[in-house]
Amino acid sequence: MLKKTLIAVGLAVAALAATATPASAAEYQSALKILGIQYNAPGPDDNRCMGGNTHQEYLTIKNYSTTATINLRGYLVKDAVGNSFKFTADHYLQPGDYVRLRGGNGNDSDANNVVYRDNCNFIWNNTGDSIYLYKPSGAGADSHSYNPARDDADGNGYVTFH
Template identity: 40%
Template sequence: MRIRTAAPLVLAAATALAGSLLTSAPASAAPHQGGLHLGKIQYDSPGKDTRTNTSLIAEYVDVHNSGRSAVQLKGYRLKDDTGYTYTFPGFTVAAGKTVRIHTGKGKNAGAHVYWNRGSYVWNNTGDKARLIKPSGALLDSCSWGKGTGVKVCH
Protein backbone atom coordinates (compact mmCIF):
# COMPACT_ATOMS: atom_id res chain seq x y z
CA MET A 1 0.00 0.00 0.00
CA ARG A 2 2.69 2.44 0.92
CA ILE A 3 4.37 2.08 -2.45
CA ARG A 4 1.18 2.93 -4.28
CA THR A 5 0.52 6.04 -2.16
CA ALA A 6 4.16 7.16 -2.24
CA ALA A 7 4.48 6.85 -6.03
CA PRO A 8 2.00 9.65 -6.79
CA LEU A 9 3.74 11.86 -4.22
CA VAL A 10 7.17 11.20 -5.75
CA LEU A 11 5.78 11.81 -9.23
CA ALA A 12 4.15 15.06 -8.09
CA ALA A 13 7.40 16.21 -6.43
CA ALA A 14 9.44 15.35 -9.54
CA THR A 15 6.95 17.18 -11.77
CA ALA A 16 7.05 20.25 -9.52
CA LEU A 17 10.86 20.22 -9.51
CA ALA A 18 11.04 19.80 -13.29
CA GLY A 19 8.50 22.59 -13.73
CA SER A 20 10.56 24.97 -11.56
CA LEU A 21 13.71 24.08 -13.49
CA LEU A 22 11.98 24.71 -16.79
CA THR A 23 10.71 28.10 -15.73
CA SER A 24 14.15 29.23 -14.60
CA ALA A 25 16.01 27.79 -17.60
CA PRO A 26 15.21 30.54 -20.15
CA ALA A 27 16.81 33.24 -17.99
CA SER A 28 20.10 31.39 -17.74
CA ALA A 29 19.90 29.84 -21.21
CA ALA A 30 19.58 33.24 -22.90
CA PRO A 31 22.33 35.47 -21.50
CA HIS A 32 22.49 39.08 -22.64
CA GLN A 33 24.09 39.17 -26.09
CA GLY A 34 25.24 42.80 -26.06
CA GLY A 35 27.41 44.44 -28.65
CA LEU A 36 27.91 47.61 -30.62
CA HIS A 37 24.94 49.84 -31.24
CA LEU A 38 24.04 53.45 -31.92
CA GLY A 39 23.23 55.46 -28.82
CA LYS A 40 22.55 59.18 -28.55
CA ILE A 41 22.66 61.27 -31.73
CA GLN A 42 22.89 65.07 -31.52
CA TYR A 43 21.81 65.73 -35.11
CA ASP A 44 21.16 69.46 -34.63
CA SER A 45 23.92 71.17 -32.69
CA PRO A 46 22.58 73.56 -30.03
CA GLY A 47 22.14 77.17 -31.10
CA LYS A 48 22.38 78.54 -34.61
CA ASP A 49 23.99 76.45 -37.33
CA THR A 50 26.99 78.72 -37.92
CA ARG A 51 29.35 76.13 -39.45
CA THR A 52 31.99 77.11 -36.90
CA ASN A 53 34.03 74.23 -35.60
CA THR A 54 32.44 74.71 -32.18
CA SER A 55 29.03 74.15 -33.75
CA LEU A 56 30.25 71.23 -35.87
CA ILE A 57 31.81 69.49 -32.86
CA ALA A 58 28.45 69.76 -31.06
CA GLU A 59 26.92 67.52 -33.77
CA TYR A 60 27.79 63.92 -32.87
CA VAL A 61 26.85 60.26 -32.73
CA ASP A 62 27.54 57.91 -29.81
CA VAL A 63 28.41 54.29 -30.47
CA HIS A 64 28.04 52.13 -27.37
CA ASN A 65 29.59 48.75 -26.65
CA SER A 66 27.19 46.87 -24.37
CA GLY A 67 29.16 43.66 -24.85
CA ARG A 68 31.41 41.91 -22.36
CA SER A 69 34.66 42.51 -24.21
CA ALA A 70 36.43 45.33 -26.01
CA VAL A 71 35.82 45.80 -29.74
CA GLN A 72 38.36 47.03 -32.28
CA LEU A 73 36.50 49.49 -34.53
CA LYS A 74 39.07 49.76 -37.33
CA GLY A 75 37.18 49.59 -40.62
CA TYR A 76 33.70 50.08 -39.12
CA ARG A 77 31.77 52.85 -40.85
CA LEU A 78 29.16 55.40 -39.83
CA LYS A 79 27.01 56.55 -42.73
CA ASP A 80 24.05 58.90 -43.33
CA ASP A 81 21.28 58.87 -45.96
CA THR A 82 23.26 61.13 -48.30
CA GLY A 83 26.25 58.83 -48.30
CA TYR A 84 28.61 60.78 -46.06
CA THR A 85 30.78 58.13 -44.47
CA TYR A 86 33.12 58.12 -41.50
CA THR A 87 35.51 55.16 -41.34
CA PHE A 88 36.97 54.37 -37.94
CA PRO A 89 40.74 54.32 -37.65
CA GLY A 90 42.37 51.87 -35.25
CA PHE A 91 40.25 52.54 -32.16
CA THR A 92 39.15 50.20 -29.40
CA VAL A 93 35.99 50.75 -27.38
CA ALA A 94 36.04 48.92 -24.06
CA ALA A 95 33.19 46.76 -22.79
CA GLY A 96 30.38 48.91 -21.42
CA LYS A 97 31.88 52.12 -22.86
CA THR A 98 30.88 54.64 -25.50
CA VAL A 99 32.81 56.44 -28.23
CA ARG A 100 31.52 59.81 -29.50
CA ILE A 101 32.05 60.69 -33.17
CA HIS A 102 32.05 64.49 -33.60
CA THR A 103 31.39 65.98 -37.04
CA GLY A 104 33.89 68.84 -36.63
CA LYS A 105 37.66 68.96 -36.47
CA GLY A 106 39.72 67.80 -33.54
CA LYS A 107 42.31 65.37 -32.28
CA ASN A 108 41.14 61.85 -31.44
CA ALA A 109 41.58 61.32 -27.72
CA GLY A 110 39.95 59.23 -25.04
CA ALA A 111 36.36 58.43 -25.98
CA HIS A 112 36.14 61.15 -28.66
CA VAL A 113 36.95 60.84 -32.35
CA TYR A 114 36.52 63.50 -35.03
CA TRP A 115 35.18 63.29 -38.58
CA ASN A 116 37.15 66.48 -39.38
CA ARG A 117 34.45 67.90 -41.63
CA GLY A 118 33.83 71.57 -42.36
CA SER A 119 30.09 71.08 -42.87
CA TYR A 120 27.24 69.28 -41.13
CA VAL A 121 26.38 65.65 -41.81
CA TRP A 122 23.08 64.93 -40.06
CA ASN A 123 19.93 66.57 -41.45
CA ASN A 124 17.80 68.42 -38.91
CA THR A 125 14.57 67.53 -40.70
CA GLY A 126 15.21 63.80 -40.87
CA ASP A 127 18.01 61.36 -41.58
CA LYS A 128 19.21 57.86 -40.83
CA ALA A 129 22.48 56.85 -39.19
CA ARG A 130 23.92 53.45 -40.06
CA LEU A 131 26.68 51.55 -38.30
CA ILE A 132 28.32 49.19 -40.77
CA LYS A 133 30.78 46.37 -40.08
CA PRO A 134 34.06 46.20 -42.03
CA SER A 135 32.50 43.32 -44.01
CA GLY A 136 29.81 45.71 -45.27
CA ALA A 137 27.01 44.18 -43.19
CA LEU A 138 24.64 46.58 -41.46
CA LEU A 139 25.10 46.31 -37.70
CA ASP A 140 22.61 48.96 -36.51
CA SER A 141 20.61 51.90 -37.79
CA CYS A 142 18.59 54.73 -36.30
CA SER A 143 16.36 57.26 -38.05
CA TRP A 144 14.52 60.41 -37.07
CA GLY A 145 12.27 63.11 -38.47
CA LYS A 146 12.10 66.76 -37.57
CA GLY A 147 12.34 66.92 -33.81
CA THR A 148 14.24 68.27 -30.83
CA GLY A 149 17.72 67.87 -32.33
CA VAL A 150 18.51 64.80 -30.24
CA LYS A 151 17.64 61.15 -30.86
CA VAL A 152 18.33 58.40 -28.34
CA CYS A 153 18.43 55.18 -30.32
CA HIS A 154 18.96 52.51 -27.63
Protein backbone atom coordinates in the same frame (compact mmCIF):
# COMPACT_ATOMS: atom_id res chain seq x y z
CA MET B 1 -5.32 10.89 -28.59
CA LEU B 2 -5.61 14.12 -26.58
CA LYS B 3 -2.04 13.69 -25.36
CA LYS B 4 -0.74 13.29 -28.96
CA THR B 5 -2.74 16.37 -30.05
CA LEU B 6 -1.33 18.46 -27.20
CA ILE B 7 2.19 17.31 -28.03
CA ALA B 8 1.66 18.14 -31.71
CA VAL B 9 0.27 21.59 -30.84
CA GLY B 10 3.18 22.20 -28.47
CA LEU B 11 5.71 21.24 -31.15
CA ALA B 12 3.98 23.47 -33.71
CA VAL B 13 4.04 26.45 -31.33
CA ALA B 14 7.72 25.82 -30.56
CA ALA B 15 8.54 25.63 -34.28
CA LEU B 16 6.72 28.91 -34.96
CA ALA B 17 8.48 30.61 -32.06
CA ALA B 18 11.84 29.39 -33.33
CA THR B 19 11.26 30.67 -36.86
CA ALA B 20 9.46 33.92 -36.02
CA THR B 21 11.94 36.77 -36.28
CA PRO B 22 11.11 40.21 -34.95
CA ALA B 23 11.60 43.06 -37.42
CA SER B 24 14.50 44.43 -35.38
CA ALA B 25 16.31 41.12 -34.82
CA ALA B 26 19.07 41.93 -37.33
CA GLU B 27 19.84 45.05 -35.34
CA TYR B 28 20.88 42.94 -32.34
CA GLN B 29 23.48 40.79 -34.12
CA SER B 30 26.19 43.28 -33.16
CA ALA B 31 27.42 44.42 -29.77
CA LEU B 32 28.16 47.84 -31.25
CA LYS B 33 25.04 50.03 -31.44
CA ILE B 34 24.06 53.61 -32.12
CA LEU B 35 23.11 54.92 -28.67
CA GLY B 36 21.90 58.33 -29.85
CA ILE B 37 22.52 61.38 -31.99
CA GLN B 38 22.87 65.12 -31.42
CA TYR B 39 21.55 65.85 -34.90
CA ASN B 40 20.98 69.57 -34.28
CA ALA B 41 23.97 71.31 -32.74
CA PRO B 42 22.97 74.00 -30.21
CA GLY B 43 22.74 77.49 -31.70
CA PRO B 44 22.53 78.56 -35.32
CA ASP B 45 24.29 76.13 -37.67
CA ASP B 46 27.74 77.44 -38.55
CA ASN B 47 30.11 75.03 -40.30
CA ARG B 48 33.21 77.21 -40.18
CA CYS B 49 36.13 75.15 -38.92
CA MET B 50 37.22 78.00 -36.65
CA GLY B 51 34.41 79.36 -34.51
CA GLY B 52 31.62 77.19 -35.94
CA ASN B 53 29.56 74.63 -34.04
CA THR B 54 29.99 71.51 -36.19
CA HIS B 55 31.84 69.83 -33.31
CA GLN B 56 28.62 70.00 -31.27
CA GLU B 57 26.90 67.65 -33.71
CA TYR B 58 27.75 64.06 -32.77
CA LEU B 59 26.75 60.42 -32.97
CA THR B 60 27.18 58.25 -29.86
CA ILE B 61 28.16 54.62 -30.49
CA LYS B 62 28.23 52.18 -27.58
CA ASN B 63 29.72 48.73 -27.02
CA TYR B 64 26.88 46.76 -25.42
CA SER B 65 29.01 43.64 -24.92
CA THR B 66 29.70 42.65 -21.33
CA THR B 67 32.96 40.87 -22.23
CA ALA B 68 34.38 41.91 -25.62
CA THR B 69 36.54 44.93 -26.39
CA ILE B 70 35.82 46.23 -29.90
CA ASN B 71 38.27 48.07 -32.14
CA LEU B 72 36.43 50.61 -34.30
CA ARG B 73 39.05 50.51 -37.06
CA GLY B 74 37.22 49.73 -40.30
CA TYR B 75 33.71 50.52 -39.05
CA LEU B 76 31.74 52.82 -41.34
CA VAL B 77 28.99 55.33 -40.52
CA LYS B 78 26.72 56.66 -43.28
CA ASP B 79 23.64 58.82 -43.61
CA ALA B 80 20.70 58.44 -46.00
CA VAL B 81 22.38 60.18 -48.96
CA GLY B 82 25.77 58.49 -48.58
CA ASN B 83 27.78 60.98 -46.53
CA SER B 84 30.15 58.74 -44.63
CA PHE B 85 32.93 58.42 -42.12
CA LYS B 86 35.23 55.42 -41.77
CA PHE B 87 37.22 54.80 -38.61
CA THR B 88 40.75 54.45 -40.01
CA ALA B 89 42.69 54.41 -36.76
CA ASP B 90 42.53 52.07 -33.78
CA HIS B 91 39.97 53.17 -31.21
CA TYR B 92 39.07 50.59 -28.61
CA LEU B 93 35.73 50.42 -26.83
CA GLN B 94 35.82 48.39 -23.64
CA PRO B 95 32.62 46.56 -22.61
CA GLY B 96 29.96 49.17 -21.84
CA ASP B 97 32.11 52.02 -23.20
CA TYR B 98 31.05 54.55 -25.84
CA VAL B 99 32.53 57.02 -28.29
CA ARG B 100 31.17 60.29 -29.64
CA LEU B 101 31.84 60.78 -33.33
CA ARG B 102 31.93 64.58 -33.63
CA GLY B 103 32.03 66.89 -36.61
CA GLY B 104 34.84 69.37 -37.05
CA ASN B 105 38.47 68.94 -36.16
CA GLY B 106 40.07 67.91 -32.90
CA ASN B 107 42.24 65.35 -31.18
CA ASP B 108 40.82 61.83 -31.13
CA SER B 109 41.03 60.39 -27.65
CA ASP B 110 40.22 57.02 -26.11
CA ALA B 111 40.39 58.64 -22.68
CA ASN B 112 37.84 61.31 -23.63
CA ASN B 113 35.69 58.94 -25.73
CA VAL B 114 35.84 61.14 -28.81
CA VAL B 115 36.73 60.80 -32.48
CA TYR B 116 36.49 63.76 -34.88
CA ARG B 117 35.36 63.41 -38.48
CA ASP B 118 37.92 66.03 -39.57
CA ASN B 119 35.21 67.59 -41.71
CA CYS B 120 33.50 70.84 -40.74
CA ASN B 121 30.32 70.18 -42.72
CA PHE B 122 27.25 68.99 -40.87
CA ILE B 123 26.31 65.42 -41.76
CA TRP B 124 22.98 64.88 -39.94
CA ASN B 125 19.90 66.69 -41.21
CA ASN B 126 17.95 68.78 -38.71
CA THR B 127 14.71 67.69 -40.39
CA GLY B 128 15.36 63.94 -40.07
CA ASP B 129 17.79 61.40 -41.45
CA SER B 130 18.85 57.76 -41.40
CA ILE B 131 22.02 56.45 -39.79
CA TYR B 132 23.79 53.25 -40.80
CA LEU B 133 26.65 51.60 -38.93
CA TYR B 134 28.59 48.93 -40.83
CA LYS B 135 31.14 46.42 -39.57
CA PRO B 136 34.55 46.23 -41.26
CA SER B 137 33.23 43.15 -43.12
CA GLY B 138 30.52 45.33 -44.70
CA ALA B 139 27.72 43.69 -42.72
CA GLY B 140 25.24 45.98 -41.03
CA ALA B 141 25.80 46.50 -37.31
CA ASP B 142 22.93 48.92 -36.55
CA SER B 143 20.68 51.46 -38.24
CA HIS B 144 18.09 54.00 -37.21
CA SER B 145 16.02 56.80 -38.68
CA TYR B 146 14.86 59.85 -36.81
CA ASN B 147 12.22 62.48 -37.33
CA PRO B 148 12.37 65.42 -34.90
CA ALA B 149 8.58 65.81 -34.74
CA ARG B 150 8.23 62.16 -33.75
CA ASP B 151 11.45 61.44 -31.84
CA ASP B 152 12.59 64.65 -30.12
CA ALA B 153 9.75 65.53 -27.75
CA ASP B 154 11.80 68.03 -25.71
CA GLY B 155 13.23 69.70 -28.84
CA ASN B 156 16.83 69.62 -27.61
CA GLY B 157 18.19 68.21 -30.90
CA TYR B 158 19.14 64.85 -29.34
CA VAL B 159 17.48 61.50 -30.01
CA THR B 160 18.22 58.31 -28.05
CA PHE B 161 17.87 54.91 -29.75
CA HIS B 162 19.16 52.37 -27.19
